[in-house]
Amino acid sequence: MKSILTIFLIVCVKSFSQSKPNIVLLFVDDYGWSDVGFRNNSFKTPHIDQLKKQSLNFQRAYIPTPTCSPSRLSLLTGKEAVRLQMVRHIALDPERPHAKFGTWKKDPVQMPSLNYLPLPETTYAEVLKNYGYYNHFIGKWHLGHTGRYPVDQGFDSEFGTTNAGHPKSYYYPFFKQKEDPRDFLKKYQKGDYLTNVLTDGAVNFIKNYKKQQPFMLSFWYYSVHGPSVGRKDLLKKYQEKGIKGKYAHHHAMVEAMDASVGRVRKALTDKGIAENTVIILLSDQGGAFSNAPLRGGKKGGDTLAEGGARVPLMILYPGITKPNTESLIPVQSIDIFPTVIEIASGKKYKNKNIQGVSLMPLLQGKTLKKRSLFGFRSYEDQYASIIKGDWKLIKYHSGKYQLYNVTKDQSEKNNLIGKGLKIEKKLKKDLLKWEQEAVPTFSNDQLKIQEDKLVSYE
Numbered sequence: 001m002k003s004i005l006t007i008f009l010i011v012c013v014k015s016f017s018q019s020k021p022n023i024v025l026l027f028v029d030d031y032g033w034s035d036v037g038f039r040n041n042s043f044k045t046p047h048i049d050q051l052k053k054q055s056l057n058f059q060r061a062y063i064p065t066p067t068c069s070p071s072r073l074s075l076l077t078g079k080e081a082v083r084l085q086m087v088r089h090i091a092l093d094p095e096r097p098h099a100k101f102g103t104w105k106k107d108p109v110q111m112p113s114l115n116y117l118p119l120p121e122t123t124y125a126e127v128l129k130n131y132g133y134y135n136h137f138i139g140k141w142h143l144g145h146t147g148r149y150p151v152d153q154g155f156d157s158e159f160g161t162t163n164a165g166h167p168k169s170y171y172y173p174f175f176k177q178k179e180d181p182r183d184f185l186k187k188y189q190k191g192d193y194l195t196n197v198l199t200d201g202a203v204n205f206i207k208n209y210k211k212q213q214p215f216m217l218s219f220w221y222y223s224v225h226g227p228s229v230g231r232k233d234l235l236k237k238y239q240e241k242g243i244k245g246k247y248a249h250h251h252a253m254v255e256a257m258d259a260s261v262g263r264v265r266k267a268l269t270d271k272g273i274a275e276n277t278v279i280i281l282l283s284d285q286g287g288a289f290s291n292a293p294l295r296g297g298k299k300g301g302d303t304l305a306e307g308g309a310r311v312p313l314m315i316l317y318p319g320i321t322k323p324n325t326e327s328l329i330p331v332q333s334i335d336i337f338p339t340v341i342e343i344a345s346g347k348k349y350k351n352k353n354i355q356g357v358s359l360m361p362l363l364q365g366k367t368l369k370k371r372s373l374f375g376f377r378s379y380e381d382q383y384a385s386i387i388k389g390d391w392k393l394i395k396y397h398s399g400k401y402q403l404y405n406v407t408k409d410q411s412e413k414n415n416l417i418g419k420g421l422k423i424e425k426k427l428k429k430d431l432l433k434w435e436q437e438a439v440p441t442f443s444n445d446q447l448k449i450q451e452d453k454l455v456s457y458e
Contacts, residue, residue: 020132021317022277023216023340024264027075028257029068029140029166029225030298032287033310035254042243044255047262051281051314056321056363060330060406061313062387064355065377066285066303068165069142071333072220075282076123076143076153078337078354080374084121085440086114087378089165090142104379108397111378112442116144117153124337125154125216131344132213136205137161139198139220146181155218159201160184167222170194170229170253193231195223195253199260206267216340219264224253226288231256247289275318278343282333283311295412304375304385304394305412317343321363328407330387332373335359374434384439386431393427401428 037045038052063071068089070081081087088104092115101112125135137150137158142165150158164179172192174185188197202219209215230238230252238248261281268274286308288298294310296302303309313331315321334356341349342358349358361368375385384395390407403416403424417424 019276020214020346021343022214022268022273023133023343024268024277024279025216025218025220025336025340026261026264026279026281027072027218027220028281028283028312029221029223030285030288031224031254031257031283031312032289032291032297032307033283033294033312034291034307035224035250035287035289036312042241043251045258047258047265048281048312048314051261051265051279051316053324055279055281055314055316055323055325057326058313058315058331058362059326059328061282061311062309062330062332062373062375063283063285063311064332064334064373064375066298066309066311066375067377067379068140068225068284070377071284072141072143073117073121074332074334074356075284075336076117076125077121078124078334078351078356079121080334080355080376080438082376082440083355083438084114084118085112086117087111087376088113090115090144091165092145092163106380107378108381109378109383113378116148119148119152121153123153124340125150125218127154127341128216128344129154131341133344134209134211134213134215135218136215137218137220138201138205140165140222140225141220150218159205160198164222166225166227167194169227170223170231193256195221195231195256195260198222199263202260202264203267206264206271206273209271214344216344221257221260223257224250224287228253250287250289277318278340279314279316280336280340281312281314282336283313284333285309286311293411301380301382303377303379304382306392306406306410309375309385315339315359315363317363322365325365327362329362329368330373330389331359331362331368332356339363372430372434374431374438376435376439384431384435386427386434388423388427388430391423391427393424393431395431403427 034040037043037049064074065081070086073081073086102115103110135155137155139160141161145163162180164175167174172188174194228246228249230249234252234255238251268277286297291297291307294307296305296307337356338349338358342360373387381396381398386393390405392404392406394402401417404412
């Protein structure tokens with residue numbers, strides 16, 4: 001009798017554990033909103049196209065600070081990165097890896113930016129642990145060096161994580177020696193392609209996962225960030241189509257990333273867990289090449305424009321999301337944090353310390369309360385933005401503003417500043433109020449603390 005009861009309890013615990021969905025977050029670097037087959041047929045992305053047909057596709061998803069490190073901080077914590085004083089990517093001096101802040105020579109206001117994710121900050125991995133999840137991390141971190149890696153911020157295991165923001169090549173050897181101090185990627189050989197290597201790690205994790213607890217796999221690609229080095233077996237066909245130079249390599253990199261998405265999904269199917277796994281596909285900022293029909297991109301001083309801040313986002317939640325649907329409601333990457341916590345817990349997540357809101361209502365076919373979304377980065381004259389409904393206001397240090405109805409004018413060709421629209425005054429007022437609340441200020445004394453100051457020469 002006792003043994004039967006014990007078996008019954010084990011089965012119950014196992015069933016309860018497995019009833020929680022696994023979560024796979026595919027976070028792609030510098031992947032433009034337009035760099036996908038269903039929007040631009042020069043790209044071949046059959047696996048992402050298929051994911052879109054099965055998912056809720058967010059047409060207006062944005063990054064609060066569209067650049068490498070801050071975008072990762074926001075995704076992990078649900079917070080606007082500027083509130084934590086990280087307004088640029090981390091560019092550490094190897095001679096001073098523990099410097100707290102970095103500055104940027106071309107930044108017109110020389111605003112210091114935090115050089116690592118503070119350990120006291122709560123990540124989604126740390127919260128998911130409370131709900132019984134195992135957290136595995138793969139790929140690009142770019143939020144700190146030794147002692148500040150994923151395993152120091154709530155992840156149970158990691159693979160392919162280095163000090164680097166990008167590889168020196170996508171073909172082996174991938175990184176400089178100082179960028180991979182733990183030799184994670186030293187065992188490979190000439191001819192190995194980094195995206196394939198990391199995908200092998202993701203597939204092996206899924207294939208060999210034997211724990212009863214659900215998992216969250218955070219696969220953060222180095223690709224399609226530069227250097228533009230396309231997989232050789234894919235590159236030739238784009239060159240033969242007349243696509244030139246690095247842009248041909250970029251096309252090949254996108255297709256290799258798409259193939260990776262397909263391999264991860266096949267691994268879930270082969271394991272028999274695809275119907276109990278949520279898939280989230282997201283980019284960290286706009287692309288470095290053309291983002292047409294959107295304006296701007298990673299480079300050129302227009303990163304807060306649609307082409308730089310607006311990114312692909314798709315979520316497939318089997319049994320919850322309706323296939324081949326889309327949302328036109330503006331959302332941000334900070335919303336992923338509370339969303340995955342609600343998926344894991346099965347209940348509403350309330351946390352006044354974050355700015356993100358759960359996307360569960362949208363996944364369930366409902367709506368969200370209207371709100372303003374803010375952008376901030378400190379590299380050049382353009383530095384802040386606010387999005388409210390159809391409208392977007394962009395602000396410059398020099399005093400210039402731009403105003404667009406990005407629903408009617410997604411290419412941002414028609415600047416409506418000075419046209420007497422009531423929305424202009426409202427957005428200016430709201431953006432200023434947010435800046436006063438969210439943007440840190442530094443005294444002259446703080447700026448003189450040399451041990452906390454690092455000048456980047458990039």
